[in-house]
Amino acid sequence: MSEQSEKLKILVTHPATPQAAIDLLSHDYEVIFCQSVPPIRSEILEKCKGVDAVLWASHLPLDKGILDAIGPQLKVVSTRFGGTDFVDVEEFKRRKIPLGYTPCVQNDAVANMAVGLLLAAARRFHEGRLKIETNNWETYTQNWMLGQDFRNSVVGFYGFGGIAQTIAKRLSGFDIDSVLYTTRSRVSEEIEKEYNAKKVDFDTMLAQSDFIIIAAPLTKETAGVFNATAFGKMKKTAVLVNIARGGVVNQQDLYEALKTNQIFAAGLDVMTPEPLPPNDPLLSLPNIVLMPHLGSATKRTREDLAVLAAKNILHGLTGKPMPAPAY
Numbered sequence: 001m002s003e004q005s006e007k008l009k010i011l012v013t014h015p016a017t018p019q020a021a022i023d024l025l026s027h028d029y030e031v032i033f034c035q036s037v038p039p040i041r042s043e044i045l046e047k048c049k050g051v052d053a054v055l056w057a058s059h060l061p062l063d064k065g066i067l068d069a070i071g072p073q074l075k076v077v078s079t080r081f082g083g084t085d086f087v088d089v090e091e092f093k094r095r096k097i098p099l100g101y102t103p104c105v106q107n108d109a110v111a112n113m114a115v116g117l118l119l120a121a122a123r124r125f126h127e128g129r130l131k132i133e134t135n136n137w138e139t140y141t142q143n144w145m146l147g148q149d150f151r152n153s154v155v156g157f158y159g160f161g162g163i164a165q166t167i168a169k170r171l172s173g174f175d176i177d178s179v180l181y182t183t184r185s186r187v188s189e190e191i192e193k194e195y196n197a198k199k200v201d202f203d204t205m206l207a208q209s210d211f212i213i214i215a216a217p218l219t220k221e222t223a224g225v226f227n228a229t230a231f232g233k234m235k236k237t238a239v240l241v242n243i244a245r246g247g248v249v250n251q252q253d254l255y256e257a258l259k260t261n262q263i264f265a266a267g268l269d270v271m272t273p274e275p276l277p278p279n280d281p282l283l284s285l286p287n288i289v290l291m292p293h294l295g296s297a298t299k300r301t302r303e304d305l306a307v308l309a310a311k312n313i314l315h316g317l318t319g320k321p322m323p324a325p326a327y
């Protein structure tokens, strides 16, 4: 048998995976790629047969069907994402297949996106541009297009993990008053002290926050919790930002809340579905800022994500504990 055919095979499901990660993987292994952009399940199902490891680089479902197609020789899979909502983690556990993911690496980039969206929505960036485009520039009216103040405001977080804390760190420079957060379990006293943060129930966070940032994973418990009832409990001046997953928000209800000025504005980096169709009603609203899921889209972050995923795979292939196991 030639040396080449003895090498274990790693499938990388996106052709544009950063070279630094491919260099790590190809040192001792044979790396094969899917070529379709966007990635398509049928190509993955075809190419994954018989591979020993997979670097999963899309939000396509990573499920039983894929694991069946790969075969019993599979030793490890790593995604290059912080969220695992598209992965059947229970099936990995059942089959005892090591699964890696890439938390923390994207905290800075996603936090920066959140702050950008918060400012843009609170200070009406999108609406302002529309005013210029439609020749409705009325600065002379003094009270025209007033936005929301950050100074002395209360910022509410739904989820208070690494990304939320990185956002809170940035917002401390905006002279905010305090942070409220809603999570299943309380963070440490040190962290609470660092961000002047207090754990409160969901309704209190909704009612008392001037700005609300969704930074929780999408699970059965979090799906659709930002619905008409929740919007009804928020301040009319409130600004909502979502950098987590679109499914945490009931989008039809959000549309109504923004259309009727029940809340002031929103900024979304994630939505349902993705891609959002260009005729979606949300796009007709002046008081929403929309980004096409670019939270982690900086050169360095994408490279760091791929390198961590590659390290997960290398550890998995040699039977060592992964730097970032998903379970």
Ligand SMILES: O=C(O)C(=O)CO
Residues within 6 Å of the ligand: 080, 081, 082, 083, 084, 106, 110, 293, 294, 295, 296
């Ligand atoms: O890492 C993830 O899960 C992302 O969606 C980044 O935006």
